Structure formats: C-alpha cells, structure tokens
Amino acid sequence: MKRIEEMSLWERLYFPEVIRGLTVTGYRFWRNLTVHALHQFGLARDLQASVTVQYPDERAPYPETFRGRHRLTLKEDGTVQCTACFLCATACPAECIYIQAGEYPDNSVEKYPVRYEIDTLRCIYCGFCVEACPCDAIRMDSGTHPGNLGFSRMDFVETKEVLMKRSRELEEKGKEGLYEEYVKPYRHV
Numbered sequence: 681m682k683r684i685e686e687m688s689l690w691e692r693l694y695f696p697e698v699i700r701g702l703t704v705t706g707y708r709f710w711r712n713l714t715v716h717a718l719h720q721f722g723l724a725r726d727l728q729a730s731v732t733v734q735y736p737d738e739r740a741p742y743p744e745t746f747r748g749r750h751r752l753t754l755k756e757d758g759t760v761q762c763t764a765c766f767l768c769a770t771a772c773p774a775e776c777i778y779i780q781a782g783e784y785p786d787n788s789v790e791k792y793p794v795r796y797e798i799d800t801l802r803c804i805y806c807g808f809c810v811e812a813c814p815c816d817a818i819r820m821d822s823g824t825h826p827g828n829l830g831f832s833r834m835d836f837v838e839t840k841e842v843l844m845k846r847s848r849e850l851e852e853k854g855k856e857g858l859y860e861e862y863v864k865p866y867r868h869v
C-alpha cells in the first residue's frame with residue numbers, strides 16, 4: 681500500500697479511485713451474471729464465470745497441509761512439556777500468547793506454565809511459535825481443524841488445559857479419529 685506522500689494528486693482526490701473500484705466491481709458483477717445466465721441456456725460454454733462456494737450447503741476443502749490447531753505436548757507422566765521460556769510468545773507476531781510462569785517445588789532449574797493461553801481470534805496461524813520452541817512443547821498438526829470454539833470472545837482463548845487435552849485426544853483417537861471429528865464436517869458435502 682502506498683503512503684500518502686507517495687500518492688499522485690489524482691490518487692489523493694479519492695473520488696476517481698472510488699469510481700474506478702465501483703466500475704471494476706460492477707463490470708465483474710454484470711459479466712458473471714450474464715455468463716451464468718447464458719450457461720443456463722447452454723450458451724457460451726467456453727466463457728468462464730466466477731463461482732463462489734454456497735456456504736453453508738457447500739464448504740471449501742482445506743489443503744492437506746493446513747495446520748490450524750495448536751496443542752501442548754506432554755511428558756511421559758502426562759504433565760506439560762513446556763518450560764515457560766517465553767520464546768514462542770516472543771516470536772509470535774500477533775502477540776496472542778499469554779504465559780504465566782511458575783516454579784516446581786522440587787526443581788529449581790525448570791519452570792512450567794501456570795497459565796498458557798492463545799487468543800485464536802488474534803492468531804494468524806503462522807507457526808512461528810512452533811518453530812521458536814526449543815523443546816517441541818507446542819505443535820500445530822496438519823489435517824486438523826479448530827472447529828467452532830464458541831460464541832463469545834473468551835470462547836476463542838485456548839487455555840493450557842484445552843491445549844494439553846488435544847495431545848491426549850490425539851493419542852487416544854489418532855489422526856484419523858480427529859480427522860473424522862474436526863475436518864470432515866468442513867469438507868464438501
């Protein structure tokens with residue numbers, strides 16, 4: 681995007697640009713409408729018109745490599761692997777990871793997250809947190825989908841408990857089971 685001082689006088693007037701935008705939109709609208717109407721009568725088959733997904737009756741397929749769900753990995757004893765080092769939160773460009781560190785009573789070296797939260801409404805699913813983690817404590821698996829988490833803003837804040845539960849779920853149901861549960865409803869019906 682251009683900065684204001686880089687814009688020509690013509691661009692700074694805005695009105696011509698608004699007209700230009702409306703012209704492009706109007707042209708696309710009428711062209712698509714006409715071509716779709718002609719297709720209904722078996723005409724102009726060689727002309728392609730834009731197609732939109734008729735949501736919610738149809739759903740766009742997610743790429744196989746889509747990674748839209750975080751989880752915190754677990755140690756063998758089922759406790760959280762994370763050492764609350766804050767590297768993921770530092771690397772996060774959306775600043776959507778909140779960590780509150782705590783100390784183990786019997787371990788003066790390692791810490792653990794008392795709170796670990798990801799605000800998924802701010803998350804851009806870039807995966808930087810996964811790359812930044814030095815101990816493989818956070819993962820985003822391919823072939824999984826976050827689903828609809830709720831209807832209030834707080835419902836979209838994933839807590840440590842939610843993120844740990846996902847690792848247990850993956851262990852119990854396997855990737856196939858999770859795929860059936862979370863991805864299949866989002867594919868074409």
Ligand code: SF4
Nearest residue numbers: 772803804806807809
């Ligand atoms: S995926 Fe990116 S934006 Fe989302 S929590 Fe991780 S680093 Fe932040």
Ligand code: SF4
Nearest residue numbers: 762763765766768813
């Ligand atoms: S998830 Fe990894 S990078 Fe983030 S605080 Fe825990 S150990 Fe550090």
